[in-house]
Amino acid sequence: MKVFVRTYGCQMNVHDSEKLLGVLTTMGYYPVSSEEEAQLVILNTCAVREKAEHKVYSELGRLKKLKKMGVVIGVCGCVAQKEGKNLLDKMPFVDFVVGPRNIYSLPQVLEEVKLGRRVVKTHLNGSCITSLKMPVRRQDPYRAYVTVMEGCDNFCAYCVVPFTRGREVSRPSIEIVEEVKRLADQGYLEVTLLGQNVNSYGKNLDEGIDFSGLLEKVHEVEGIRWIRFITSHPRDFSEKLIRTVTALPKICEYIHLPAQSGSTTVLERMGRGYTREEYLEKVAMIREYIPEVALTSDFIVGFPGEREKDFQLTLDLVERVRYEGVFAFCYSVRKGTRAAQWEDDVPTSEKGRRLTHLLQLQDRITEEVSRTYQGKVLDVLFYDWKDGMLEGRTRTNKIVSVPGERKHLGTVKKVRIGETRMYQLLGTLAEGGESL
């Protein structure tokens, strides 16, 4: 049986698709690269913005024709969780709807579908975070995602995540370390520890452990060379954690620190739990401890009540922090959130103007920051090779391409950076590279 999974959204979703495919593989399915070849098609969806959700519905409309050929169609992820049975009502050709915490139930769901039933599984008390018990079919042979916690208790005014992914649940550290050890045994070199808010790790565990403690344990696993983590909440990014990152050499100098806005007034309405000044202080502290750190961020423009002067403060913050890159989006109403009760009072055209302005500013900064890499000799982990070109990433997560042989795949090598582009650095292999 052939399955096609299309993934939308964040790294959590990318990893959930690896779990979906892992479960399906044990049932005899194998993945194919197009829906036309498949007997089972799953959309693993994102509900974080209205546009992403619309995309899912239009994609489902396109898949309708496959139903006539007997293809089973399922929807997983955050739209599945948010819409539940509504989705089955709106889309009569969809066979099942499975929320992010119910991936483990896929075998049972498919059995029911075989019997001609249409199934909804959206319990938020289910857990799909235990990859040790759940097979995972990973996409990359050198870099792996490892879920450490799931869900969010923050309830930012605009965000559906606490409703679609549920409340925070951390995974016991012993399981995480066990999974990382297995990955090291399989030859993985890099792990990215995943969670909606990794800084909250451990809160609901009896272990008396926090995220710094977890990083220390993961750092001890032999064979793993680089450790990354995502996502961090600026309010909870403590000095202790910064010290830990500094003290543990395997932890990469790359931090994604979503600001969302540069205006304290807007941040307060968003319920982010920090002011503009506190955010900038945190950035200054991170830079003091880790001068070579690469910072990236997320921003929302056109949040209800955002005035021009608030937006100018966002531009100013971006200019001050000099991120390596940002993800920026226009605000869209998400049903069930606090902000949905407020007037969406920034006109669409104005949101678009602000977004373009912000992205243009960031493009200039990204290009300038990229240029500072010129002439540097950096460690690069190579994970792809095509037509004589190796592709890898620096510890700061910059993409690097160099001419080189395939044998360097899965190694960390020193690279001398030559030409720089906005999102890519070009270079040559340098002396002193360390083959693994």
Ligand code: SF4
């Ligand atoms: S911290 Fe806020 S934005 Fe991030 S997932 Fe939680 S509620 Fe959403």
